[in-house]
Amino acid sequence: xxxxxxxPRYLIKTRGQQVTLSCSPISxxxxxxxxxxxxxxxxxxxxEYFSETQRNKGNFPGRFSGRQFSNSRSEMNVxxxxxxxxxLYLCASSPSGGPSGNTIYFGEGSWLTVx
Amino acid sequence: QKEVEQNSGxxxxxxGAIASLNCTYSDRVSQSFFWYRQYSxxxxxxxxxxxxxxxxxxxxxxxQLNKASQYVSLLIRDSQPSDSATYLCAVNHRDSxxxxxxxxxxKGTKLSVIP
Numbered sequence: 684x685x686x687x688x689x690x691p692r693y694l695i696k697t698r699g700q701q702v703t704l705s706c707s708p709i710s711x712x713x714x715x716x717x718x719x720x721x722x723x724x725x726x727x728x729x730x731e732y733f734s735e736t737q738r739n740k741g742n743f744p745g746r747f748s749g750r751q752f753s754n755s756r757s758e759m760n761v762x763x764x765x766x767x768x769x770x771l772y773l774c775a776s777s778p779s780g781g782p783s784g785n786t787i788y789f790g791e792g793s794w795l796t797v798x
Numbered sequence: 799q800k801e802v803e804q805n806s807g808x809x810x811x812x813x814g815a816i817a818s819l820n821c822t823y824s825d826r827v828s829q830s831f832f833w834y835r836q837y838s839x840x841x842x843x844x845x846x847x848x849x850x851x852x853x854x855x856x857x858x859x860x861x862q863l864n865k866a867s868q869y870v871s872l873l874i875r876d877s878q879p880s881d882s883a884t885y886l887c888a889v890n891h892r893d894s895x896x897x898x899x900x901x902x903x904x905k906g907t908k909l910s911v912i913p
Contacts, residue, residue, distance in 0.1 A: 716901070725905035726842070726886065739900050773841055786832065787901060789841040 685710065687790035689774050695796045701762040704793045708755050708776030714738075715757040716787060717749060720771040729772075732757055733779070761795075769797045800825045800891050804904035812912050817874040819907050821887030824868070830890040831863055833872045836906065837883045845885075846872065877911045884908045 688707040696702050708715050717729040728741035732751035749759040755776075761768055771794055775787035801824040811817045819833075830849050834842035846861040848854045848870070854861045860873040870889075874881055884906040892899055 718903075726903040728900060728902065731900065771841075786830075786844065786847055788844065789834075792841045 687774055687776050687788055689772075689790035689793050691793060692791065693794045693796075695798060696764050698764055698766060698797055700764050701760060702764060702795060703758055703760045704772055704774075704795075706757045706759075706774030706776075706790060708757070708774075709788060712776035712778050712788075713755055714777045714779055714787075715751055715755065716775045716777075717757070717759050718773040718775065719743075720773060720792075721769075726773070729759065764797045766797050769795060771795075800828075800889070800900075800902050802887055802889050802902050802904040804885075804887050804907050806905060807908040808910050809907055810910045810912055811877050813877060813879060815877050817877045817881065817909055817911070819872040819874075819885050819887075819909065821870045821872075821889075821904055822868055823870070823887075823889045823891075823902075825889065825891040826865075826868060828865075828889045828891045831861070831870045832888040832890075832901070833859075833861060833870075834886040834888060834903075835881075835883045836886060842886055874909075877909075879911045879913050882909055882911050 690705045714733045716731040718726050720726045731739040735751045746762045751757045771792045773792045774790045777787045803822045833846045835845050836842040848861040848863045858875045862871045886906045887904040888901045
């Protein structure tokens, strides 16, 4: 079974630009979560989508947004990029989430550098 | 805000020794707990999940959970240099506002196994 696939793996953007990252979850998984990882802050939760609906959202500004499609694939977008947005963006999928079923599996991540 | 605390390390142990990694969490009603391993430059990979008080063993790894003390630990027996990585503790908790479940990660403990 294929794992979580993220594209692109590496990208460099300029301040003020926007970026879209893509994630294909494990086949059959309906929940997709996004995380930002930086050396100082660790893994921080961005948002989670389930059946095309945002089910949960972390404490990030509105410049960070996402969506999920009917095939469970997800995209996240960051507008008006800032230097501090440089990070590893991780997508994770799980079957459905829930109280004891929220084992998530990560993709390889997208490394974003903002210059 | 739900918190997960880990000693950042680095924790250095000699090859063949037992490495002990600890994690505390703030949400008393959390129900599921995970340990992830992350090599430098890579994404986190799931090592163990634990849901009930007590010990759970998988090969050289043992996860221990004490819900009364809000404490989770990971023991690595016969540590190998290949175990050198950052270990992330994750706790699943219910977001009362969203009504959904969310994984919160600690910032990780860096483990170095010295040959």
